[in-house]
Amino acid sequence: MGTQQRRAREKEALRQDILDAARELFVKEGYENVSMRRVAEKIEYSPTTIYLYFEDKASLLYAICEETFAKLAKRMEAITRDSQDPIEALRAGCRAYVDFGLKNPNHYKVTFINHPQHPRDDQRHLKEASMGMKAYGNLRAAVEACIRAKKFRQTNVEAVTQLIWAGEHGITSLLITMPNFPWVKKSELIDLMISTLIDGLRA
Amino acid sequence: MGTQQRRAREKEALRQDILDAARELFVKEGYENVSMRRVAEKIEYSPTTIYLYFEDKASLLYAICEETFAKLAKRMEAITRDSQDPIEALRAGCRAYVDFGLKNPNHYKVTFINHPQHPRDDQRHLKEASMGMKAYGNLRAAVEACIRAKKFRQTNVEAVTQLIWAGEHGITSLLITMPNFPWVKKSELIDLMISTLIDGLRA
Amino acid sequence: MGTQQRRAREKEALRQDILDAARELFVKEGYENVSMRRVAEKIEYSPTTIYLYFEDKASLLYAICEETFAKLAKRMEAITRDSQDPIEALRAGCRAYVDFGLKNPNHYKVTFINHPQHPRDDQRHLKEASMGMKAYGNLRAAVEACIRAKKFRQTNVEAVTQLIWAGEHGITSLLITMPNFPWVKKSELIDLMISTLIDGLRA
Amino acid sequence: MGTQQRRAREKEALRQDILDAARELFVKEGYENVSMRRVAEKIEYSPTTIYLYFEDKASLLYAICEETFAKLAKRMEAITRDSQDPIEALRAGCRAYVDFGLKNPNHYKVTFINHPQHPRDDQRHLKEASMGMKAYGNLRAAVEACIRAKKFRQTNVEAVTQLIWAGEHGITSLLITMPNFPWVKKSELIDLMISTLIDGLRA
DNA sequence: CATGAATGAGAATTCATTCAT
DNA sequence: GATGAATGAATTCTCATTCAT
Numbered sequence: 001m002g003t004q005q006r007r008a009r010e011k012e013a014l015r016q017d018i019l020d021a022a023r024e025l026f027v028k029e030g031y032e033n034v035s036m037r038r039v040a041e042k043i044e045y046s047p048t049t050i051y052l053y054f055e056d057k058a059s060l061l062y063a064i065c066e067e068t069f070a071k072l073a074k075r076m077e078a079i080t081r082d083s084q085d086p087i088e089a090l091r092a093g094c095r096a097y098v099d100f101g102l103k104n105p106n107h108y109k110v111t112f113i114n115h116p117q118h119p120r121d122d123q124r125h126l127k128e129a130s131m132g133m134k135a136y137g138n139l140r141a142a143v144e145a146c147i148r149a150k151k152f153r154q155t156n157v158e159a160v161t162q163l164i165w166a167g168e169h170g171i172t173s174l175l176i177t178m179p180n181f182p183w184v185k186k187s188e189l190i191d192l193m194i195s196t197l198i199d200g201l202r203a
Numbered sequence: 204m205g206t207q208q209r210r211a212r213e214k215e216a217l218r219q220d221i222l223d224a225a226r227e228l229f230v231k232e233g234y235e236n237v238s239m240r241r242v243a244e245k246i247e248y249s250p251t252t253i254y255l256y257f258e259d260k261a262s263l264l265y266a267i268c269e270e271t272f273a274k275l276a277k278r279m280e281a282i283t284r285d286s287q288d289p290i291e292a293l294r295a296g297c298r299a300y301v302d303f304g305l306k307n308p309n310h311y312k313v314t315f316i317n318h319p320q321h322p323r324d325d326q327r328h329l330k331e332a333s334m335g336m337k338a339y340g341n342l343r344a345a346v347e348a349c350i351r352a353k354k355f356r357q358t359n360v361e362a363v364t365q366l367i368w369a370g371e372h373g374i375t376s377l378l379i380t381m382p383n384f385p386w387v388k389k390s391e392l393i394d395l396m397i398s399t400l401i402d403g404l405r406a
Numbered sequence: 407m408g409t410q411q412r413r414a415r416e417k418e419a420l421r422q423d424i425l426d427a428a429r430e431l432f433v434k435e436g437y438e439n440v441s442m443r444r445v446a447e448k449i450e451y452s453p454t455t456i457y458l459y460f461e462d463k464a465s466l467l468y469a470i471c472e473e474t475f476a477k478l479a480k481r482m483e484a485i486t487r488d489s490q491d492p493i494e495a496l497r498a499g500c501r502a503y504v505d506f507g508l509k510n511p512n513h514y515k516v517t518f519i520n521h522p523q524h525p526r527d528d529q530r531h532l533k534e535a536s537m538g539m540k541a542y543g544n545l546r547a548a549v550e551a552c553i554r555a556k557k558f559r560q561t562n563v564e565a566v567t568q569l570i571w572a573g574e575h576g577i578t579s580l581l582i583t584m585p586n587f588p589w590v591k592k593s594e595l596i597d598l599m600i601s602t603l604i605d606g607l608r609a
Numbered sequence: 610m611g612t613q614q615r616r617a618r619e620k621e622a623l624r625q626d627i628l629d630a631a632r633e634l635f636v637k638e639g640y641e642n643v644s645m646r647r648v649a650e651k652i653e654y655s656p657t658t659i660y661l662y663f664e665d666k667a668s669l670l671y672a673i674c675e676e677t678f679a680k681l682a683k684r685m686e687a688i689t690r691d692s693q694d695p696i697e698a699l700r701a702g703c704r705a706y707v708d709f710g711l712k713n714p715n716h717y718k719v720t721f722i723n724h725p726q727h728p729r730d731d732q733r734h735l736k737e738a739s740m741g742m743k744a745y746g747n748l749r750a751a752v753e754a755c756i757r758a759k760k761f762r763q764t765n766v767e768a769v770t771q772l773i774w775a776g777e778h779g780i781t782s783l784l785i786t787m788p789n790f791p792w793v794k795k796s797e798l799i800d801l802m803i804s805t806l807i808d809g810l811r812a
Numbered sequence: 813c814a815t816g817a818a819t820g821a822g823a824a825t826t827c828a829t830t831c832a833t
Numbered sequence: 834g835a836t837g838a839a840t841g842a843a844t845t846c847t848c849a850t851t852c853a854t
Contacts, residue, residue: 057849183365251827462846579779590771824845831837
């Protein structure tokens with residue numbers, strides 16, 4: 001029994017090592033530019049071993065995205081829960097979203113930008129969609145709080161949520177895909193987006 | 204005599220065929236995942252032939268972007284020129300931008316969404332930057348007009364331009380890459396983005 | 407246990423097969439005109455497999471040369487060591503060199519005749535140079551012994567060594583590359599070269 | 610008639626332009642590293658045009674070699690004819706041979722070193738052989754003169770000729786194929802070879 | 813559990829050459 | 834006589850993946 005447990009723990013540990021190595025490489029160099037061999041070398045195992053833990057390269061990526069998505073959702077939840085003022089909660093949530101994207105540009109790319117529509121891999125696609133919906137749900141809740149508190153002229157929760165998401169996403173994706181563009185100071189641009197939208201929505 | 208003209212036309216036609224095929228494939232599968240061979244097969248020519256029209260794969264991408272930028276710039280110029288009121292001009296320009304993206308999703312995707320960053324090809328990079336800057340310049344002019352007419356509280360032309368671009372881009376790219384998401388009515392969402400931003404900027 | 411040894415032996419055997427195939431092809435058709443695919447076909451393995459044993463095409467060539475140099479050096483060392491009289495040692499060494507070339511024409515051709523000059527691969531170049539210098543060192547030692555024994559009028563060790571090498575090489579390479587030329591009896595020609603050079607050098 | 614002549618002259622002129630361009634490129638960069646396109650660009654004609662004058666790339670090389678061989682033969686003839694003393698004539702002829710090789714390394718390589726034995730191209734091969742024999746004939750005549758003048762102990766004309774050829778070739782080919790080897794001063798090495806051989810042959 | 817060995821498929825690109833005009 | 838357009842075949846090398854052990 002103790003043996004089995006230890007085995008299971010060791011197995012799980014290696015799985016995590018693989019994920020950690022892959023995450024670091026994917027994020028640093030981009031999914032397409034990282035080979036399975038490179039991941040294997042980083043953990044000092046043979047490439048074959050990775051296939052004992054993950055079906056293929058895409059699964060590796062998928063597992064990483066799932067993990068990171070969970071983190072994003074958790075973080076946003078925490079942030080919006082903490083704040084009393086619904087507007088401030090929304091503002092903080094937005095900032096967290098953008099920050100998250102900029103800190104995990106390759107995850108963000110994979111999930112929200114390039115979003116490879118694998119032909120016939122519908123199952124995976126649905127799962128990904130559900131991850132996205134969960135994050136969207138958090139934002140929606142924050143928006144709803146504002147509307148319920150009569151902070152906004154606009155009362156269509158869905159429309160406002162999508163509006164804000166689009167704004168966040170616009171900033172995040174442009175900053176990621178065009179890093180060489182002569183942007184004004186990034187943090188100011190982000191704040192400007194968030195406050196302009198909130199101001200525009202205000203009663 | 205007529206022969207030369209016909210030849211020139213045929214040559215130009217093939218060039219366009221190549222561009223069309225490449226654009227479609229780049230969008231559907233991502234620049235990195237499309238081989239020259241695949242492009243060649245799509246147009247039913249040999250891979251070598253492509254190299255008679257484009258120096259290399261990157262040039263193909265570059266040509267696609269250039270085309271897109273030119274089209275977009277032309278359309279926006281026309282629209283902003285017509286309007287008297289600077290705010291209305293800006294509004295119209297924004298709508299034109301989003302419309303352009305939605306009507307030419309492949310062009311838009313390749314140029315603004317999937318656009319890969321080439322490492323160290325500085326010369327090409329500068330050229331691309333300059334093309335982008337031209338399109339950006341149009342928007343900037345419209346924003347400047349508003350600011351000069353004291354319509355906005357914010358007076359940092361660069362920041363406001365980038366803000367609006369990000370808003371437009373957020374809407375456009377999300378609508379393109381996530382067509383299955385349960386969006387509210389698209390045109391309303393677009394208008395909401397534009398007017399919310401403008402309202403938020405107003406004095 | 408035995409398994410590991412067998413494996414190691416098999417691996418070494420395949421490595422040798424690759425080397426043999428490559429050497430033969432390089433000689434017959436010239437390094438530049440032989441593709442990795444051709445080598446692979448000859449040994450009936452996939453091209454990829456070669457890359458498990460050799461980093462790239464140049465490494466293949468390098469390994470062939472290394473082998474040749476090692477063989478040649480070993481043989482010459484043995485021969486020159488045995489002789490008491492320095493002149494006789496030199497003579498025997500020269501004969502051994504030519505014999506080696508004629509008996510291993512493929513090795514000789516690849517290493518000393520067709521050897522392509524790689525542009526700017528300095529690191530590899532230095533290594534090759536060092537291998538060559540070792541073989542050259544043997545000859546040099548034999549020459550030095552003659553000079554120290556005051557057998558030669560000429561006292562520039564380097565110059566005399568290079569002279570003799572050139573003489574040996576001239577005979578060896580012509581006999582190998584022009585087998586259809588109406589040569590006089592080969593062994594007499596070889597002896598004539600060696601003794602004429604030695605006579606010419608003598609005090 | 611005059612027209613025809615002019616045409617013929619023009620045609621011949623272009624043929625020469627092609628040869629000149631090809632020679633320069635082959636000599637500078639090596640046969641394998643020069644493409645037909647490069648040759649065409651140099652003369653500012655289309656690649657196709659070259660094929661109106663030469664059957665294929667090999668023919669181009671062949672024509673160049675033929676030309677150069679004729680030059681070598683002529684030069685050696687002149688030199689050996691001028692000299693009164695047969696030994697000096699031989700010495701001068703040898704120097705001319707080596708100089709020729711070092712000044713036309715790519716010709717020398719193609720003709721005497723790499724000497725690609727084209728499968729089944731016997732006709733071309735025979736021609737090449739005949740060119741070689743002509744040059745060999747010159748050397749033989751010079752050697753014969755020395756022997757007839759009783760300058761040499763050795764009286765086997767064929768053997769001595771081959772000996773000297775091998776010596777010349779040894780120097781020439783090593784200097785060409787191993788330009789990075791730390792040779793002593795080249796001209797001294799060449800002189801040393803020639804005089805050592807002659808001294809060794811002397812009565 | 814882990815791996816060494818092997819591979820099929822494919823990448824971008826270049827080349828000599830031909831054909832219709 | 835000259836060429837623009839086109840191509841088939843080839844190049845080196847990399848990758849994700851599998852199989853026997």
